[in-house]
Amino acid sequence: MxxxxxxxxxxxxxxxxxxxxxxxxxxxxxxxxxxxxxxxxxxxxxxxxxxxxxxxxxxxxxxxxxxxxxxxxxxxxxxxxxxxxxxxxxxxxxxxxxxxxxxxxxxxxxxxxxxxxxxxHRWVPAYAQAKEQMRAVGEPVVGYARKDDTIYVPTEMLDWADRTTCAWFLSSHDIDLMTWLYDDEVVEVFATARYGKLRGRGIDTPDAMQIQARFGRGAVATFESAWIYPNTFPTMVDSYVTVAGESGVIQLDRQKENIQLATEDGYTYPRNMLQRVVHGVPAGAYRxxxxxxxxxxxxxxEPLISVESSRHVTAVLEAAHESARTGRPVKL
Incomplete structure (x- = not known):
């Protein structure tokens, strides 16, 4: 053997x-x-x-x-x-x-x-299928990616939320995903950040950020992140992606992942695309x-995700935070 x-x-x-x-x-x-x-x-x-x-x-x-x-x-x-x-x-x-x-x-x-x-996220079946279907959609024109968390994440799950932002923590996934789907890189960003609720709870980090990005071949995209949803929201993460091209559109809504659960404590949509255990064995995109x-x-x-492409995600987010600070567009 x-x-x-x-x-x-x-x-x-x-x-x-x-x-x-x-x-x-x-x-x-x-x-x-x-x-x-x-x-x-x-x-x-x-x-x-x-x-x-x-x-x-x-x-x-x-x-x-x-x-x-x-x-x-x-x-x-x-x-x-x-x-x-x-x-x-x-x-x-x-x-x-x-x-x-x-x-x-x-x-x-x-x-x-x-x-x-x-x-x-590149291993989430729907996202991987979207990559395969991008040829049918045609040249990318506009995209939108939302990833918003409940307030549990910055106030209870992380004890270092004041040393990061919702954009670093959440939009990093979506920027990697969109650059992969577009097969293009971001060349300029304009971003805004909103402070208030979390600062009021002693956590010095934005409640939400929105990033407008322009890509090298002319397509645009918006990346939204927030982490102040109420904890009564049925999922800890609200995740949605759409890409419109010259010949079609793809929409990816991960809000519901095949199962709905109602108990005396509430109504939820348990997540299962990223992490799940099937018959005692870890499964899902994360695995x-x-x-x-x-x-x-x-x-x-060489892995599917290169360190150079991951460096580009960092560059986009660094530029976005600079834009949010100055109120001006920033070129990469």
Missing amino acids: THLPELRIGIVGAGLMGRGHAEVLAAHPQTEITAVARRPLDHAPGARVFPGYQELLDSGTVDAVSITTPDHLHADVMVAAARAGVHILVEKPFTTTVADADRAVAAIRSAGVVAMCLFN DAIHHFVDCAITGT
Whole structure:
């Protein structure tokens, strides 16, 4: 019997996303979680616990690292991992400054390691099908992507919401998705941000942002993000995408995902496209994206999502925040 090659993985970041990565990676037949940074994870009971990411990388116990730290802390870990010759899976956004993105890309390409930012929406079946149908839609003309969260996310789920924004946390997914669907890059943005409700609760971050983007071939798109929906909303995330081309239109509404649930506590639409467990096994786009990275790391194949395209998402968002601050359009 041929022994399947194993990828030894370390997880840096033991919060919500770290637990999600661990659950998926622990169920993969060709991976072993050998190390975690700072504190243990339930799905990695046999992993060594290191006080920090540098000690983990220096230990020689990992072939790849999964980075699930808060948004603004990704870059240093990526650079250190690349210099250690370790493959890299990093949660979105890639980084929160272009300078950080550039040094991460340079380190990754210099080391020749496999690296991917986990823009998992490319594995949502409807979005992947939309990519295949873009030829029928024709040359893109205008698009709209909305991703809004309930107020639970910045007030309870994240303890670092004041160090990011709804656009970094939410629109990063949609910017990656739209540039992929358009097969084009953003060249100019104009953005606005609204502050108020969250500041009133002691969290210094925008309630909402809206980004108007112009692409290289002339198409335009709007990216909306907010995270002040009431917690009574039937899903934690309200997600909708539409693309109109010269020959047709595609609409993607993830508000309802096949199941509706009514209990004495409320009426909900449980989400199942990204993360679900089927007969005890993790499934969904989130799992498929992580498994794609594992396959690429084992075979040395370039992932579907390049670090350069992820750097572009960072550049769009950095420009958008500059535009929101100055009230002027910003060219990339």
